[in-house]
Amino acid sequence: MICELDRLLLERTYELGARGIGNTSPNPPVGALVARGGCILGEGFHHYAGEAHAEVNALAAAGDARGATLYVSLEPCKHIGQTPPCTQAVREAGIARVVIGALDPTKHGGGADELRREGITVEVADDASARELIEVFAHTIESDRAFVALKMAMSLDGYVTSRPGVAEWITSEEERLFVRELRVACDAVMVGAGTVRVDDPQLTVRPPAQRLRQFQRIVVCERDAVPPDRRIFAEVPGYGRTIILAPGGSRARFRGLEAVADVIYVGTQEQELDLAHALRMLRARGIYSVLCEGGPTLAARLIVLGLVDRFYWAIAPLLLRSEAAVPVLAGVELNGGPRRVQFDRIERIGADALLYGRFLDV
Ligand SMILES: NC(=O)c1ccc[n+]([C@@H]2O[C@H](COP(=O)([O-])OP(=O)(O)OC[C@H]3O[C@@H](n4cnc5c(N)ncnc54)[C@H](OP(=O)(O)O)[C@@H]3O)[C@@H](O)[C@H]2O)c1
Ligand SMILES: [Zn+2]
Numbered sequence: 001m002i003c004e005l006d007r008l009l010l011e012r013t014y015e016l017g018a019r020g021i022g023n024t025s026p027n028p029p030v031g032a033l034v035a036r037g038g039c040i041l042g043e044g045f046h047h048y049a050g051e052a053h054a055e056v057n058a059l060a061a062a063g064d065a066r067g068a069t070l071y072v073s074l075e076p077c078k079h080i081g082q083t084p085p086c087t088q089a090v091r092e093a094g095i096a097r098v099v100i101g102a103l104d105p106t107k108h109g110g111g112a113d114e115l116r117r118e119g120i121t122v123e124v125a126d127d128a129s130a131r132e133l134i135e136v137f138a139h140t141i142e143s144d145r146a147f148v149a150l151k152m153a154m155s156l157d158g159y160v161t162s163r164p165g166v167a168e169w170i171t172s173e174e175e176r177l178f179v180r181e182l183r184v185a186c187d188a189v190m191v192g193a194g195t196v197r198v199d200d201p202q203l204t205v206r207p208p209a210q211r212l213r214q215f216q217r218i219v220v221c222e223r224d225a226v227p228p229d230r231r232i233f234a235e236v237p238g239y240g241r242t243i244i245l246a247p248g249g250s251r252a253r254f255r256g257l258e259a260v261a262d263v264i265y266v267g268t269q270e271q272e273l274d275l276a277h278a279l280r281m282l283r284a285r286g287i288y289s290v291l292c293e294g295g296p297t298l299a300a301r302l303i304v305l306g307l308v309d310r311f312y313w314a315i316a317p318l319l320l321r322s323e324a325a326v327p328v329l330a331g332v333e334l335n336g337g338p339r340r341v342q343f344d345r346i347e348r349i350g351a352d353a354l355l356y357g358r359f360l361d362v
Pocket of ligand 1: 071151152153154160161164165166167168191193194195196198199220221222223224225275294296297298299301326331335
């Protein structure tokens with residue numbers, strides 16, 4: 001039985017886990033605490049892949065944990081990875097009861113059953129916030145390509161700018177701050193060539209955030225290179241060299257960018273960019289999650305190919321419709337791709353509405 005106090009302490013493990021966001025990849029962010037009689041003895045979270053897991057940190061902070069309850073956002077691991085299994089640490093510490101936020105849906109699951117077999121009481125809350133914390137990790141284990149979160153912003157009537165070739169801010173300052181926070185959570189930020197040509201974004205995290213992993217920026221190109229003097233190529237401390245994704249059949253056109261960026265040629269003879277292949281190549285380079293910030297052409301292509309794993313869709317309180325206005329999704333017909341979406345959450349940010357969701361039938 002999970003009581004109100006258990007729920008409160010589990011919430012605390014989600015807060016603790018969130019402190020690792022941006023640093024634990026390819027591992028999930030996980031939080032844990034040890035409590036006895038409603039009193040917290042010690043807390044911990046997973047800081048960085050290869051370092052101690054959350055449970056081990058919480059047990060170390062607690063000291064004598066015999067007979068206590070361990071609260072943990074994710075099912076304790078039972079396999080030997082870079083560190084010994086947490087099930088073993090839990091048993092050795094003499095923990096009597098374990099309360100888990102979410103089971104591990106990957107092949108690494110099974111720790112809960114193992115603890116039960118050892119005679120430890122195990123409860124599972126199966127909370128949406130606990131599952132959200134491990135979303136990218138679960139994808140990383142099950143798929144051979146990078147996870148894609150798509151962030152778009154549009155007017156109430158579905159446009160991004162009133163005419164092509166102009167950069168217009170349509171969302172509130174609060175919404176733009178939110179996007180910069182999302183940038184910390186993903187291994188890399190990605191935009192299409194059109195956005196670099198028109199907006200010339202830096203795609204940095206401001207104010208600068210502390211992250212052990214280097215920040216990465218990616219530009220997706222197809223027919224033409226982007227000018228090498230764009231701000232996205234400027235060196236920034238804490239950032240890796242900007243990555244260009246280009247079709248393998250157009251090497252000559254992208255050679256000029258090799259001085260300012262790491263150009264990844266996707267395929268060999270192709271003139272078109274194979275996005276699924278590109279995402280597999282990113283994963284192979286250790287980029288497990290990507291935040292795509294548009295624009296409309298790249299976003300539509302990712303959606304129709306079924307390559308978007310979650311979206312953040314901002315709606316700004318204005319109308320932009322005119323003959324020349326640029327729609328939020330452009331360039332390709334959307335039939336053939338997913339037709340239905342699911343809204344997981346709706347929030348108000350500043351003056352804007354923000355929809356969190358996913359595409360169904362992928
Ligand atoms: N509101 C928002 O959320 C938001 C976000 C970003 C941008 N924007 C706005 O969007 C406008 C730019 O629109 P856009 O559609 O040109 O930008 P885009 O989607 O960023 O870039 C499109 C370009 O990406 C390249 N590309 C590479 N691989 C591709 C593939 N597989 N499929 C399709 N394209 C591929 C192509 O470059 P080549 O030309 O080299 O073939 C294509 O022209 C700007 O006005 C900007 O302000 C709005
Ligand atoms: Zn573990």
